[in-house]
Amino acid sequence: MLSEPREAGPTTALMRKAYARWAPVYDVVYDKLTEPAARDAVEAAVANGRRILEAGVGTGLSLGYYPASCELYGVDLSEDMLRRARRKVLRRGLSHVKGLQVMDVCRLGYADASFDAVVAQFLITLVPDPEAALGEFLRVLRPGGEIVLANHFGQDGGAVARVEEIVAPLCSKIGWSSDFKAARIEAWARRNGVAFIGVRPTFPGGFFKILRMRKAA
């Protein structure tokens, strides 16, 4: 199993640096804001079975939302974020968390068909090559398993799209670009024979979405 990305390119180094800075304050800023979306994503994922991979697990805000019957694995580029996730596991006795490793989601060190579901929350729009990450999620997923994404995706038009244009400079600073549309993921699913189950809005006011896809059985 890989414990480090094979190549730590400039984007990887920048991402690690950014999250080394975010790590100490991350939970204070994001916990309450992302909790409803995280709970929705977890609920969708666990309906597929016990073995779950959380890609870009960060400080592990959602680890406690999984039922104790799960076998949960988490990966992240940032050791600074993962250190906080490990502390949560110890402090709260989250024995369903079986592994937390430094790993690039575009080069997962797991065998094919290892998981019943792969969850990625607030990750996919940050990855320089999201299709490569999705390809890896698909590879490690068992046939019939689900990819569940929680994220902000830009609207194609209407009033919300106009508000997004106004707040775009602020959102892009924290990785919530409205340029990234769910349609990009839907197109990837179509090209790869993956069933696009759908996108549904969640808190706050539909700004975050839960996107689900199923691997052919």
Ligand SMILES: C[S@@+](CC[C@H](N)C(=O)[O-])C[C@H]1O[C@@H](n2cnc3c(N)ncnc32)[C@H](O)[C@@H]1O
């Ligand atoms: C916005 S945070 C979300 C963390 C967590 N999923 C949550 O909802 O609280 C994004 C996380 O993705 C990680 N990340 C970014 N690119 C990654 C990559 N290529 N492979 C693994 N993790 C990555 C960052 O280090 C960071 O911890």
